[in-house]
Amino acid sequence: MYKTILRRFLIMIPQLFVITLVMFILASQMPGDALTGLLDPNMPLHVIEQMREDMGLNLPWYEQYTLWIAGMFQGDFGMSTTHRRPVEEVIGERIWNTFFLGIFSLTITYLIAMPLGVLAGKYDRTALDKAIAIYIFMALAMPTIVLGIVLIFLFSPIGTGWFPLGGTVSAIVLSSGTPFEIFMSRLHHMALPAITGALVSTIGIIFMLRANIVDKKASDYVSLARSKGVPDRVIFGKHILRNSLIPVASNIGLVIAFTFTGTVFVEMIFNFPGIGRLFLDSISLRDFPVVNVLVLFFAFLTAVGVLLSDIILTIVDPRIRIR
């Protein structure tokens, strides 16, 4: 098992190489570079050329790529061209915001999805199941960003004012509050973005859980247990539910990856200072050192998510062994 995990990790490395390579080639084929838009139009051309030369922008892409990779291995992520600071500092400032938002969003996802999925499966083809189906249809019809607009309209200071808009913590609480108050203020600020990010992921989990439970309810071993006289409560809790949770558990890795990449849209619309928004700002300013590291980071996250899913699957379901 440990060998397989190690092997899968090793396979990931060439895959990540390919991804950075694709990003680099794309960036080099596109017009404009970090100096576009930053320059004073009155600046003489030879000065601009000198700046390009100094930043290594005149090198062919493969030389830039080799330099970049070599730097990465030495722990040097490069310099952000807009912030004029090391990339790891720029990203480090914001990564925790995104991290907490993602965790909060995941918590909400499962808090909504698990009960609804179990109920829809247990009482399938009843009014309750239909009500949950309507929830799924509504969630499917709301693109993340549209949901964001609706939530802002209803619950931010524009509407009822139940939740604040923008930022991560209120300034007054931060200066004079207890750690607990600061924590609560953070949650309060993250609530709307977290719900927005969570809703999409709930659909798949509810669907999966319901389908599994319905499927297991009709299976032979459940009929057998019932004919032996096992109480319904035990049948459901021990035989149906446990087995139905296997795919849901193994899905967690993918949901984690999906939630974190999904924050790109969410952060933008809620003006939330995380790495998703950093990515959008950086790409607009062609700050490729930051963009490249962020793309690599998200690709890595996706790969780890997939691996995590496989590992969890082997733990919860002994019949399956990954090769």
Add this chain to the structure above:
Amino acid sequence: MTEVSYLEDDRHLEVVQSAKPPSMIELFWRELKHDYLGMAGLIILVIIIASIYIAAPILTATMNVMQTNLINMNQSPADSGSLLGTDMMGRYIAPLLVVAARNSFNISFAVTTLSFAIGLIVGVVSGFYGGKLDNGIMRVVDTWSMLPSLMFIIAMITLADERTVPLFILFLTMFTWMGRTRLVRAAALQNRNMDYINASKTLGTRNGIIIIREMLPNLVDIIVANFVITLAASIGMETGLSLLGFGLGMEWPSLGTMLQAALQPINLQFRWWTWAPALLLVVTIMLCINFVGNALQRVADPKQRLQ
């Protein structure tokens, strides 16, 4: 003892005659009779699409929907006396909405069709032949899926020289074909070892003909159902990207660019007519498509059917 000749028995003959399997459209129709949401979705969707595609050419021919008018800025429906008022550039919302919806539909339809075309070809080949070819193809698909697709789409659109419709469609397709390939491949893999395929192989039919004549007809219902649902997702994606300014330029109105108005708090708070119609239209279209897609999915999977 009486002998019953089954072939002469009228009742039985009837069964034999009707043994021809019902077509997908027939099944879909049967399914809709039991599904009010699906029926309502189909009717509303047909009305919306028909009116958009009939009205949009007429509007673009008779007036310039993009015509800005600084005197008429931000007029509410009541003030301006028009159906939905004007936006912050003085353009009338109602005709703009029709053209925007048509553009969104066109783009989403093109993206979905293209990514399914790629997915169908690659997926069927991969699933039918299996083995090493399948392994190789799926390795490529897996690596490609690891790319943070949303970020790549945004990056490519931002960096593109000019934002044209074909480029936008190309970028969206480039990062959505993998899911379609997986879907088709999984279905093809299931069919690959079934008796009807083996029978054809035994008879010496060429692989290309088996794929086209035997296998594809059996994949059609799954593909159609997923096509419809993916169409809804594509509309959502286009809306999200355009809304954030990573879609087409201002000269191409789409549902997403119209929703941009909602990003400004003053519009969100005081000028509902600048964004609410577009938002309602997006949600209605996606809801209806999903209702229809849901019915189609049940057609594709006999276990789930209501009838």
